[in-house]
Amino acid sequence: MSLDDLYRRVIMDHYQQPRNRGKMEDGAVTVDLNNPTCGDRISVQMRIKDDTIEEAKFLGEGCSISLASASMMTEAVKGLSVDQALHLVDLFSRMMQGEEVDTDEFPLEDIEALQGVANFPARIKCATLAWKALEKGAGESGERLDSP
Amino acid sequence: MNRYAKDFPILGQQVNGNPLVYLDSSATSQKPFQVIEAVETYYKQYNSNVHRGVHTLGSRATDAYEGAREKVRRLINAESTQEIVYTRGTTTALNIVASSYACPRLGEGDEILISPSEHHSNLIPWQQVAKKTGAALKYFTLEPDGTLDLEKAKQAINERTRLVAIAQVSNVLGTIFPVKELAKAVHDRGGVIVVDGAQSVPHMKVDVRELDCDFLAFSGHKMAGPTGIGVLYGKKELLEAMEPVEFGGEMIDHVDLYESTWKELPWKFEGGTPLIAGAVGLGAAVDYLEQVGMDTVAEHDRKLAAYAVKRMEEVEGLNIYGPREDRMGIVTFNIEGVHPHDVATVLDAEGIAVRAGHHCCQPLMRWMEVAATARASFYLYNDEADIDRLVQGLQKTKEYFGNVLR
Ligand SMILES: Cc1ncc(COP(=O)(O)O)c(C=O)c1O
Numbered sequence: 001m002s003l004d005d006l007y008r009r010v011i012m013d014h015y016q017q018p019r020n021r022g023k024m025e026d027g028a029v030t031v032d033l034n035n036p037t038c039g040d041r042i043s044v045q046m047r048i049k050d051d052t053i054e055e056a057k058f059l060g061e062g063c064s065i066s067l068a069s070a071s072m073m074t075e076a077v078k079g080l081s082v083d084q085a086l087h088l089v090d091l092f093s094r095m096m097q098g099e100e101v102d103t104d105e106f107p108l109e110d111i112e113a114l115q116g117v118a119n120f121p122a123r124i125k126c127a128t129l130a131w132k133a134l135e136k137g138a139g140e141s142g143e144r145l146d147s148p
Numbered sequence: 149m150n151r152y153a154k155d156f157p158i159l160g161q162q163v164n165g166n167p168l169v170y171l172d173s174s175a176t177s178q179k180p181f182q183v184i185e186a187v188e189t190y191y192k193q194y195n196s197n198v199h200r201g202v203h204t205l206g207s208r209a210t211d212a213y214e215g216a217r218e219k220v221r222r223l224i225n226a227e228s229t230q231e232i233v234y235t236r237g238t239t240t241a242l243n244i245v246a247s248s249y250a251c252p253r254l255g256e257g258d259e260i261l262i263s264p265s266e267h268h269s270n271l272i273p274w275q276q277v278a279k280k281t282g283a284a285l286k287y288f289t290l291e292p293d294g295t296l297d298l299e300k301a302k303q304a305i306n307e308r309t310r311l312v313a314i315a316q317v318s319n320v321l322g323t324i325f326p327v328k329e330l331a332k333a334v335h336d337r338g339g340v341i342v343v344d345g346a347q348s349v350p351h352m353k354v355d356v357r358e359l360d361c362d363f364l365a366f367s368g369h370k371m372a373g374p375t376g377i378g379v380l381y382g383k384k385e386l387l388e389a390m391e392p393v394e395f396g397g398e399m400i401d402h403v404d405l406y407e408s409t410w411k412e413l414p415w416k417f418e419g420g421t422p423l424i425a426g427a428v429g430l431g432a433a434v435d436y437l438e439q440v441g442m443d444t445v446a447e448h449d450r451k452l453a454a455y456a457v458k459r460m461e462e463v464e465g466l467n468i469y470g471p472r473e474d475r476m477g478i479v480t481f482n483i484e485g486v487h488p489h490d491v492a493t494v495l496d497a498e499g500i501a502v503r504a505g506h507h508c509c510q511p512l513m514r515w516m517e518v519a520a521t522a523r524a525s526f527y528l529y530n531d532e533a534d535i536d537r538l539v540q541g542l543q544k545t546k547e548y549f550g551n552v553l554r
Contacts, residue, residue: 003497003548007490012552038489038505039513039520061519063489123493 005116006123007064014110015064020057020074028055029141031133035125040066044074044133048141053077053085058130065123069114070130076108082138089135096124152440153529155180166499169534174319174347174478174525175503176369179433183372186432187425198424199398199415213424216431217414223434223442224364225355226381230413233380233387234422238346239269241365241380242313244417245342246273248390249363249382250311256282259308263288263296263325264515265318268508270344270365274313283310290515294321294470301326302333309334312341316348320507320523321470322453322478324348331360340386346370350437350527351476352446356381368426372527373433377426380417387413394419445528449477452526452535459539466542469516477526480507483542486549488522494545500538 028045035041042060046053056074060067073092077085092111095101098118106112117127153159156178161168170178190212196205198213217229226232235241254260260274264287278285286309288301305312312334316327331341340362348354349364350371356364363386368377382390392399392410399419401409410416437445456479460466465484483491488504495502504522506513513519524538 003494006493007548007552009552039510040489041519063487065489120493122496123489126489 006120008113008116010110010113011064011068014068014071018058018067018071020055020071021059022057023059024055024057028057029137031137031140033129033133033136035062035066035129037125040126040129042066042070042129042133044070044130044137046077046134046137046141048082048138051081051083053080053082053138056134058133060130062129063123063126065114065117066126066129069127072108072111072114073130073134076106076111077134080107082141085134085138089131089138092131093128096128150529150531152180153531155182155436156529157181157184159529163499163501164497169500169530169537171524171526171530171534171538172501172503173527173530174370174523176375177350177372177527178529179372179374179429180436182436183374183429183432187374187429190425190428195425197421209424212431213422213427216427216434219431219434219438220379223354223438224349224381225357227357228384231381231384231387233382233414233417234427235365235378235380235417236376236423237367237369237378238267238344238365239378241363241378242270242342242344243273244380244393245363245365245382246277248393249340249386250274250277250283251280252391254281254283254310257308258283258310259286259306260284261286261288261304261309261312263314264290265294265321265323265509265512266313266315267319267344267346268510269346270313270315270342271511274311284308288314293472294318294323296323296325298326298329301330305330305333305337305339307337309337309339311339313344314341315344315346316354317351317476317478318470318512319347319478320480320509320512320521322475322480323471324474324476327361328359331362335360347476347478350445351449353442362386368430368433371430371433372436374426374429377423377430379430384413387417392416392419396420398422440528448528449526450475452530452532453477453479455532456524456526456535456538459535460542463539463542463546465546469521477530478523479525480521480523482518482521483546483549486545488520490549491522491542491545494548495538495541498537498541498544500541502538 024045028047030045032043040062045057047055058070103112194205194208196209198210217232221229334341342363343361345364345366349366364381369375396419399416469480492504502524
């Protein structure tokens with residue numbers, strides 16, 4: 001378990017040049033989450049149309065792992081259906097628990113770089129924060145679509 | 149390793165391939181074998197409920213449980229063991245004062261005065277009291293270096309101030325607050341002072357009669373004792389006038405179908421089977437600290453704090469929060485451009501344990517205009533070599549992030 005397994009170059013790249021950092025004007029599902037043990041905060045926005053996530057953005061304060069993970073997540077979910085996104089959340093959280101998952105299933109190769117976080121138990125919550133927000137946002141929109 | 153470190157078995161280990169340097173004692177301290185063995189002996193030789201059985205083990209357990217209370221009384225120089233209530237910790241002790249002392253006595257027009265630097269445990273209970281009673285919650289103004297200007301603080305205390313609650317030592321800034329002077333100012337206006345001693349009682353001589361504080365709360369686990377046990381000290385006449393918070397076994401005198409009466413102090417506040425092993429361990433911790441001497445502990449703490457501040461200031465791009473001088477062994481800092489989590493992870497890989505986050509002080513983090521910080525805190529088992537390791541680790545952190553962040 002070395003630091004380089006945690007702080008992979010792709011992760012640092014997303015941390016320094018976050019993708020989709022910002023705010024959407026309107027018509028977006030917004031989920032604000034924080035990690036009460038450390039004070040990290042994230043706000044994830046998604047525009048969902050016809051069961052498809054057209055766009056996702058985030059704003060937040062946090063460490064390299066949480067911000068890089070948010071950046072990757074917002075890239076990965078673009079164009080996915082709500083169900084596909086929820087499947088991705090499941091895949092990601094299993095990877096964080098140290099399970100062997102088929103990383104080819106990730107629509108974005110970079111995500112695989114977060115695998116090393118599983119070896120740093122104190123940091124898993126940093127990595128999963130944005131994905132929890134995705135789960136909540138996508139789940140809520142699903143409920144809305146189902147209801148008459 | 150210094151001479152005290154040898155008493156703490158946990159410290160002799162390797163973490164991530166390096167000798168452990170434990171710098172998170174303000175979250176919880178380590179325990180010497182004297183405490184661990186006292187708890188073990190209790191469970192192995194005289195585990196029994198207290199204040200009940202007439203049998204021999206029951207008497208031994210009761211003697212140990214009450215004997216520890218006398219040790220705590222002596223440590224803080226309370227007048228009587230009736231003023232020493234065992235609780236689960238500082239949080240529970242402060243909540244007892246909030247719900248049993250403040251709630252029934254405060255109302256609209258009254259003010260509660262606290263500091264923005266308070267731990268959530270000494271902040272949220274007062275928010276709740278304000279909500280329930282209509283009293284106003286007010287804050288002292290901190291100076292830029294995280295200290296209190298005594299003259300300004302005295303002016304903030306007025307005839308509406310019914311209660312001042314403040315930590316004697318801040319768990320983030322390391323500031324020592326002038327509680328003795330504040331106590332006098334509050335008393336002159338007819339109010340009471342509640343002192344959060346979570347970070348002071350473990351590290352310095354605290355004399356409740358000298359401070360003339362009305363209540364003092366602290367936790368065993370931060371003073372070389374077990375988790376799950378703490379103390380509420382209260383002046384006898386105040387505790388006597390207060391209603392119990394928990395009702396049930398152990399705390400009663402006489403029970404009828406519709407009415408009951410309570411035991412005398414301090415037992416009316418100790419409903420249910422108490423944490424006997426915890427009290428035994430706390431007693432052993434007090435013995436241990438007194439053997440070292442609280443003045444020696446405090447001197448060691450201040451010396452390490454001064455050394456740490458001096459050494460850490462040599463690290464370029466490192467900001468230290470709180471006063472430069474006259475502070476206890478808690479040093480909170482940030483390295484420019486590196487999130488405190490990342491700092492803590494790199495240090496952990498070096499075997500150095502520090503804390504990162506908001507340290508249960510979200511309003512203080514906002515006052516400091518940071519989202520989170522890293523914190524190194526010391527106790528008697530730390531020495532200058534530990535701080536040298538920390539500074540090396542910090543240099544390494546900077547180098548590492550300097551490299552990966554290019
Ligand atoms: C200043 C201060 N007050 C209160 C507490 C709460 O103590 P406990 O968690 O033991 O109840 C702590 C420690 O976390 C503290 O540092």
